Amino acid sequence: MFDYLVKRIAQLLPTLVLVSMLIFGLQQLLPGDPAKILAGEEQDPAVVEYLRKKMHLDEPLPVRYAYWVGGVLRGDLGESIRNQQPVLDLVVQKLPVTLQLAAMAMAIALVIGIPAGIVSAVARGSIWDWTANLFALWGISTPNFWLGILLILLFAVNLGWLPASGYVSPFEDLWGNLQAMLMPAFVLGNAIAAVLMRHTRSAMLQVLSADYVRTARAKGLDEKTVVLKHALRNALTPVITLGALELGTLLSGAVLTEQVFTIPGFGKLIVDAVFNRDYAVVQGVVMVTATAYMVLNLLADLAYFAVNPRLRH
């Protein structure tokens, strides 16, 4: 186990370096002079010159990369050229928002996906299977930005039940915060629900035909107990591990969801930064995300090992 852990961490580091090079390179390749974009309407040449120096734009690519990596190692992720806030501050401010959104989305996905998967597996081939399938699938098939706008029109404008957009910190106003996050979390969670449903379904199907379940049935236990007490626990393990890995999908989905609902989170931060050529922000945020993703992957794999002794070798 320990060897495995060491091996995985050793793999993590070069991957992180590669991620940093990938996103750095991609950014610098984007056309458009960021100094001019950020220089404002007047395009004063002195301002453009000043910004170019500040961003080291006249130096060759490897040098700029070195500057940036040096900063990262010192804990300085750079500064948002647009409003001069340190990237680290922006990350600390916005990460909790996206995390909350992701957590709520995950919760909604679990609530929709797992029961749907169970129903689909237990009542396989029936109309319930079909319905559960469709219900979970529609989430993955609907463009989330479209769904978001429709929901805003329905619940915020026409019915007035929920706020149209915006965000308020849970520490300031918990109820307001939940109200504001409900629609975006639902939109985001929909897509994950489908994935969870599918995995739950296939896991349940496998487990339901397993020997120990046949034994339980033979013992005379009713179907409900068989399903809930014996099958479910074993089926859920891989499903929940999988959930952790969906972070990448969640963040991709969060990008547009935050845009539509104006949630000041990571997703919106990144999109705006790409369009504004705010390099430092994009690089910093992607590095943080990639690191988190890989660490979570690692934890999930370890958890999988811990749960399933047969996989240890």
Next chain:
Amino acid sequence: MPCLPRSLLRPLAILVLGAAAFAAQAQSTLRIGLAEDPDALDPSLARTFVGRVVFAALCDKLFDIDEKLNVVPQLATGYEWSGDGKALTLKLRQGVTFHDGEKFDAAAVKFNIERHKTIPGSNRRGELAPVSSVNVVDPGTVRLNLSAPFAPLLAALTDRAGMMVSPKAAQAAGDKFAAHPVCSGPYKFVERVPQDRMVLERYANYWNKAAVHIDRITYVPIPDATVRLANLRSGQLDFIERVAPSDMEKIVKEKKFKTASITEIGYQGITINVGKSDKAKNNPLGRDRRVREAFELALDRQGLVQVVMDNEAIVGNQWVPPSNTFYAKNMPVPKRDVNRAKALLKEAGVPNPSFTLLTPTTSDAQRIALVVQAMTREAGFDVKIQAAEFATSLNMADKGDFEAYVLAWSGRPDPDGNLYSFDACNQPLNYAGYCDAETDKLIKASREVRDVNERKKLFEQIAARVLKERPIVYVYHRKWLWAYNPKLTGVRNIPDGLLRVQGLKMGNGA
């Protein structure tokens, strides 16, 4: 029913009165929805239009403008030009303090003008370029010395170049001033969460505190116009700027919200590469002014206004709207004339000119490109549309890598602000690459002359030259569209599109 025992009456009365007083004391907040997130809140470094919306409440300036674009006093109560126009003496208002309690005086003005000119990255240098030095005459009087007469200076002082920040706070914060700006406006800075909100609170010692009735203002950036409107409708916002033109008709009909429709001081135009790069020579549009004239004649400006802006714009053909004092009346808006366009093209030897129209991917610009493509096809033009992200398109324009470019300008109170950077030789915003010595001389003269009638004559001469060459085809002037809570009163329709907070009242007794 038993009467209330006497002993209870008194405390009860106090309770009721106290509750009423408390209710009256409850903080009133005005929540404003912005179309973008402002950049740095430092008047010297600020680069965006939307930042000025916040500055309107946060930072007072030397002068302000009114509905008719007249210069009116704010921090300065009067001005006087010297005979030769090379010195501007300002009389300053007494008893004004900054948010940190520091006194506003001539020394502060000197500090600020110098800061605008020297701080690295300052965007105000161009506006204050002719100011060579500032003299403190006495604490209430300051004199700006110019290297050459410069008529647009006063107009510049009605915007960010005229905003005054507290010298003590600026010196202490250095270039981190934007994190906690300290100015002298009616509201002081409380907090800012990027992309989320900015909160300002009433400044108790504001010199005009009688005009300030609302306790707090919250600015919330919401880029999507539909969502912004949804927020207004659901009651989360009290005021939104830049309503989508297509939504205005319904809002006005519903009568649930008040609206404002103010003609801007800028313009929407199509910039043509006439000399920025080789692309100008290689394309008939850039090469031959007859082709450009045909292009303009093939446009139906009113049609564009109707289709693209839902009639929330007025047609124009110059860098200022027809209602502006300095509009050159000798060059009125041409009517569409497809036949004449075709004749011109035949004369130029290119009956079917083809060119690429570069447009940023904003929905307005793309609609303009599509409509222009369809309209000019009737005269024989073959317009190809090339869409590029705004950042990329700006880069291309700057390098001259375009033939025609759909570009708008937000506008400045003085017509020079809409003209000089675009039509004078080698200026940073002169994407067209237009350069004519005689026009340059005229533009320079128009900046130095202060007499309104003389300037008008000069602008007429400039218009006669520039509009014939058509480096920019001006199409229309958009309207600032606002929608707000009917309980909000005192909204002034000033053409720069910024909401003035003095005089605003929220409903009953706020």
Next chain:
Amino acid sequence: MAAVLPIPAAEAVAAPAGPWRRALRRLVRRRAALLGLAVVLGFIVLAVFAPWVSPQDPIATSWSAIRKAPSAEHWFGTDEIGRDVLSRVIWGTRASLLAGVVSVSISLLIGVPIGMAAGFLGGWVDGVISRITDAFLACPFLILAIALAAFLGPSLTNAMVAIGISAAPIFVRLTRGQVLSMKVEDYVEAARAVGNPPWRIALRHILPNITAPLMVQATLAIAAAVIAEASLSFLGLGQQPPAPSWGSMLNTAKNFMDNAPWMAIWPGVSIFLLVLSFNLLGDGLRDALDPRQR
């Protein structure tokens, strides 16, 4: 001299149905997957016969018919410069189907060979490829796609390339995994023992056997690619006007949700139907081709 045994008549012993035919039979039995297939085919027909099926010219503008509600003349209404929405939806099928299929084809073309190389060659080649794949997968997919599309410039082709490249790592990982588990199979060992060169083994023995999971993943990936194209277009990075595409129609329509909701409803519903169908089909394929389910 060996006794001549009676050879049973050919028809008495039916040849066992091959795995593909068995799978097809299983697929046909799943109604959901069949429905998905039917809808997909329907969209393909629409795309191919668009010029004949579409009632009007999708790029014909009309100043007098701006944002008109659905009527007899315009079944789906008109858009912000007077074009018929129904015609644009029909023609837009081409762009969306193309976006889905081409993006995934690019992903397959890039991902499968790399995955095979990684799985087959092993060693440091595998190490390097795996680290690079991990790096790509660690970046949020949409961000990669946005950055790539912004770099290449907004157009449908570039969006397809961007999505294709961003999705390739998934196929690298899938192929590699399949190859790894197949490398130890007897028939592969046998082929190697006989002296087949690696590329021959890869092409003749391994590739045919991994087609099934690849097909499933590809079908599901097409669904995701259609949504990805719509997302990129929503941000202004995909198909540019005046050419019709559902994603760019949604991008324009979002500004008029209040007074012309039909502009957004029909493209949105179309995307939903197409993506749903591909998902159903993919699920059906997975069930049908999964050897464990009989």
